[in-house]
Amino acid sequence: MARYINSIVLNKPADFVNYIINDFMAKEGFKFTAYKGENVWKLGSGVLTSPQFIKTSYVNGTLTIEAWLKFAWLPGVYSGEMGLDGFFGALVKASLREKINHLIELLKQPLPNESEYSQQSNVSPISGYQPNPVQNQPIPVKTHDTSSNAKFGLIFGLLSLAGWFMAILGVLFGSLAIIYGSKGLNSSKKGMAIAGMVIGILMLVLSVAAWIINIIAQIL
DSSP, X not given: OOOEEEEEEOOOOHXXXXXXXXXXXXXXXXXXXXXXXXXXEEXXXXXXXXXXXXXXXXXXXXXXXXEEEEEEEETTEEEEEEOSOSSTTHHHHHHHHHHHHHHHHHHTSOOOOHHHHHHHHOOOSXXXXXXXXXXXXXXXOXXXXXXXXXXHHHHHHHHGGGGGTOHHHHHHHHHHHHHHHHHTTTSTTHHHHHHHHHHHHHHHHHHHHHHHHHHHHHHO
16 A cells, blocks of 8 residues: 655745654654665554654655555564555554644744844744853744643553453553553653553553463463
């Protein structure tokens, strides 16, 4: 199945584009790596869901985004490519498409007048750095907020308490609490993310232990 490919004319400074992309990918848990001769952003190893890949290039003011999934046979063992259309893996595909749409929204945000802003504060509005250490004014650029991941982390953490009654639910929701909570650690809802992760880890461990004990008891 063909990759998702989208070209967007931004005509924004390259350092702004790179800053927003790097910030977004880091907060979503993607790692920049070389994979089969391509420099890509990669998320996951196929343990719970199919690995996700995003590739970006910015040339002459136009950003090209490619995205695809891999068929996961075993953790770390996957093949083939899936675009973002089709029924198979629909939930993961929809999630990845939503991430890309949000990234595009951030990249399309209007930038302050660079010359006017630099005269007023001597602070770069693009790169995320403050060249003049005397100035402590905030950079007027909107970045990715992962507070929703923190909320989901707490929700899944609470749902994982069902592991007291059914171990599989503790494993499922506990794993999701850890995944979403880790993505929300850099948000304004860090406390929620930590709480969800702690509950999720506890219930995951207890559920797996209960599962193993139950199997041993049946064998004996």
